[in-house]
Amino acid sequence: MGRFFVFFVLLLLLQFAAAKELTVVFNFPSGSHEDVVSKTSFPDDANAFSAFTAVAAANSLDLNLSYFGESWGWFVNGVNGVNNNYPTAWWHFWVNGTASEVGISGVVPVNNDVVELGFESSPLDANAIVFERAINW
Numbered sequence: 001m002g003r004f005f006v007f008f009v010l011l012l013l014l015q016f017a018a019a020k021e022l023t024v025v026f027n028f029p030s031g032s033h034e035d036v037v038s039k040t041s042f043p044d045d046a047n048a049f050s051a052f053t054a055v056a057a058a059n060s061l062d063l064n065l066s067y068f069g070e071s072w073g074w075f076v077n078g079v080n081g082v083n084n085n086y087p088t089a090w091w092h093f094w095v096n097g098t099a100s101e102v103g104i105s106g107v108v109p110v111n112n113d114v115v116e117l118g119f120e121s122s123p124l125d126a127n128a129i130v131f132e133r134a135i136n137w
C-alpha cells in the first residue's frame with residue numbers, strides 16, 4: 001500500500017512537471033462580445049489549437065472551424081457569431097504579440113507564451129495594444 005501511494009504521488013508530480021502555463025486571448029471587435037483572457041496550464045505538447053478550444057469550451061464560446069487536413073490544419077472562420085468578412089476584417093492569430101506565420105494547429109507554444117485570436121482588419125494594427133493588455137493580465 002505504501003509503495004503504491006509513493007508511486008501515485010510521483011506520477012502526479014511528473015504530470016505537473018510536464019505542464020506549461022499559457023495566456024489565451026480572444027480579442028473581439030468592440031460591441032460584439034467581452035474579450036476573454038485566460039491564464040491556464042496545458043500539457044507541454046499542447047498546440048495553440050488545443051489551448052483555444054479548451055478556453056473556448058470553458059468560457060462557452062462557439063468556435064466555427066474548418067479542417068483542411070494535416071498539411072493546412074485548422075482554420076478559424078468565426079468565434080461566437082463574429083465571422084470572417086474578407087477582405088475587410090478577419091480573425092488573426094498572434095503569438096507573444098507577433099502575427100504568426102503558421103496556423104493555430106502548427107504552433108506549439110512554450111511556457112508563459114501568449115496566444116491570441118483577434119478580429120482585426122490588419123494584424124499589425126492591434127499587435128502592441130493587445131499584447132500589452134494580455135501580458136498585464
